[in-house]
Amino acid sequence: MKTRSRKAKGRRLQNWVRDELLSLFTTLSNDEIYCAIMGESGADVKFSPNAQKVLPYSIECKNQEKINIWEAYKQAEDNSKDYEPVVVLKRNNQKPLILVDAEYFVNIHNNK
Numbered sequence: 001m002k003t004r005s006r007k008a009k010g011r012r013l014q015n016w017v018r019d020e021l022l023s024l025f026t027t028l029s030n031d032e033i034y035c036a037i038m039g040e041s042g043a044d045v046k047f048s049p050n051a052q053k054v055l056p057y058s059i060e061c062k063n064q065e066k067i068n069i070w071e072a073y074k075q076a077e078d079n080s081k082d083y084e085p086v087v088v089l090k091r092n093n094q095k096p097l098i099l100v101d102a103e104y105f106v107n108i109h110n111n112k
Contacts, residue, residue, distance in 0.1 A: 056083050
């Protein structure tokens with residue numbers, strides 16, 4: 001696969017994540033949730049300070065056929081600063097999945 005195609009594939013997933021979050025959190029605007037420019041360091045989906053209060057996550061997107069989930073999660077952790085690392089995984093003809101720390105997942109449901 002050409003580099004250009006690979007980047008376009010990744011960008012489509014980032015855009016999908018951004019659009020899903022914007023449709024779910026209607027009080028946030030397009031300026032508050034946006035996608036990183038290809039090659040930019042840090043999280044793939046970026047948040048304004050206001051949006052970061054609502055969504056305390058650092059989101060890494062991986063749209064690949066073969067994914068080393070441990071490396072993907074490590075990358076999300078490295079970019080996370082003080083926020084919860086999240087990896088959105090996608091491959092052809094499959095729906096996207098989200099990878100989060102198991103203890104975090106249990107804790108968010110334990111508090112309800």
